[in-house]
Amino acid sequence: MTLALDAVPRLWRLARLDYNPVRERPVLLYPEGAVLLNDTGKAILELVDGRRTVAEIAATLSERYQTDVTADVTEYLSRLAERELIQ
């Protein structure tokens, strides 16, 4: 299942983006689980606000990184959606 470009992703209500100083890593926390994130994952999730579309998130990051990251962003969010961490 791949998210459509015009889908508006939002974080699962129970999940919280956080930073773990011990691991020096951003982390997505939710009941009974956690995903350790890299900087790219964090950059994507910080733009997931329930208003921006996948396309808008990808456009923002493509501009920031000066390269088209649409496929990566879509895949990343789709993977989290499969785990129901993104809705």
Next chain:
Amino acid sequence: MTTHERPTTLLAELTHRCPLHCPYCSNPLDLLRAESEIGTEDWKRVFTQARELGVLQLGLSGGEPMVRKDLEELAAHARGLGLYTTLVTSGLGLTRKRAEALRAAGLEHVQISVQDADPVVAERIAGVSSVKQKQAAVALVKELGFAFSINVVLHRANLDRIGEIIDLAADYGADRLELANTQYYGWGLKNRASLMPTRTQVLEAKEIAQERMQRYKGRMQITFVLPDYFEELPKACYGGWGRYYIVVAPDGRALPCHGAYAIPSLELPNVREQSIGWIWHESPAFQAFRGDAWMREPCRSCPRKAVDFGGCRCQALALTGDATNTDPVCALSPHRHLIDRAVREQADEYVYRDYAEPQRA
């Protein structure tokens, strides 16, 4: 010493006191009394040390954690540290005043146990009038906007109502539903004969659960854990011994899993005397079954040893008499017949005993 991971989860068993009397309780048969419980400052120190060690998740559990008067203070301390905290409660004692105080303290997630969709059976299992109080607690949790899970322990007396149970959880507005088949430790093992479901029940329940998972997708997350007695491969208990999990008992003893009280050879360290860091990295108890050096055959040469870690040490001890044996759930275990017998005897006793195995009568 083998290298090991940082722990992710601390389960704080704040007390063994509980208004409920569920026969499958995983607490040890030797329940601790209030006077042996460690104090507020002890728990705060434990949370701080756990956070410094890398713990991300905290469970405030028991017994019934609401009986602790300092729960709000502990929740506030945990939130200040950045821990994702779950209150694991029966719902009894979660009054409006206390629920609001916990919300103000920054508690994020409340998990309430439900015994059955049928209130009469639910109260027979709990051993006490409790359904009305649970409904009130559920309403409060929803009103105050907590992240909300329901957990249900499944067994022979409620498994046939799994569909109704899931629908009830959806009506209650749960974000998550954990359907956990009884694990046979502590009181659960003592009552195994009356709790064991039949294979047919388990398979039908699994099908219904899968159907409901689709129905409630996007609205309520459902996890259904198959009972390990009905599996061919053992569970990777707690993701492996001393890999992610720390349990601290009401009296301050630290355990790698909440069943480890039952392993008498373990010298359990106590947070009154030792830091969580020492307990995790150095204590003999946490190293006892870490890695694979302790394993015997068939685990030692098994390609799955890094997947399931030989299964559960407490179950190996309880059923085979030796904690270093392969979990008898494993089809390769020479003790597998003990599991099969427990399942078979149950099914027979409850339904067809005389027909299935007349020679055993």
